[in-house]
Amino acid sequence: MKKYDYLIVGAGLYGSVLAYEMNKKGKKCLVIDKRNHIGGNIYTEEIEGINVHKYGAHIFHTSNKKVWEYINQFCEFNNYINSPIANYKGEIYNLPFNMNTFNKLWGVVTPSEAKEKIEEQKKEFGIIEPKNLEEQAISLIGKDIYEKLIKGYTEKQWGRQATELPSFIIKRLPVRFSYNNNYFNDLYQGIPNGGGTHQ
Secondary structure, X not given: OOOOOEEEEOOOHHHHHHHHHHHHOOOOEEEEOOXXXXXXXXXXXXXXXXXXXXXXXXXXXXXXXXXXXHHOOOOOEOOOOOOOEEEEOOEEEEOOEOHHHHHHHHOOOOHHHHHXXXXXXXXXXXXXXXXOHHHHHHHHHHHHHHHHHHHHHHHHHHOOOHHHOOHHHHOOOXXXXXXXXXXXOOOEEEOEOOOOOOO
């Protein structure tokens, strides 16, 4: 006689939701994980009254209203909007790169001025088809921002020269020609009150 209908490998968001939904349909699930906790990369633990995101902050975000309503049945979300900044030698810049960043760096005010400046810097390098991370970054945001806000951080993070890294790593970096400081474009976003694994 079988004990379980499904073996689910991984107790992160996908595995947990699958087990929950299958259980509602009367199926028995065994969920296993190589880690000694549930939640996958959204795992949080309370340390001295602070919810610490063990694997880095994970912000839930979606533009799908049904998904947002579904996930809200499990917990309440705060209204956290991810609008990071970078500190480069005491100068503060907005991330994602947007008109605030371009204005501070180059004094430009309009999107067309910012695009013109980026094109100018891109032309200087003759980049048509980016072959590595450095070329991809310069073709997205120009040499100045690459050198100040991407190169050092990226090389430290990966432990390799940016010219040795594949171009796709930086393709998802948001670049906005507006004054919007929100990292995500999604309508709904937040972090669960009490952390990702407080239930």
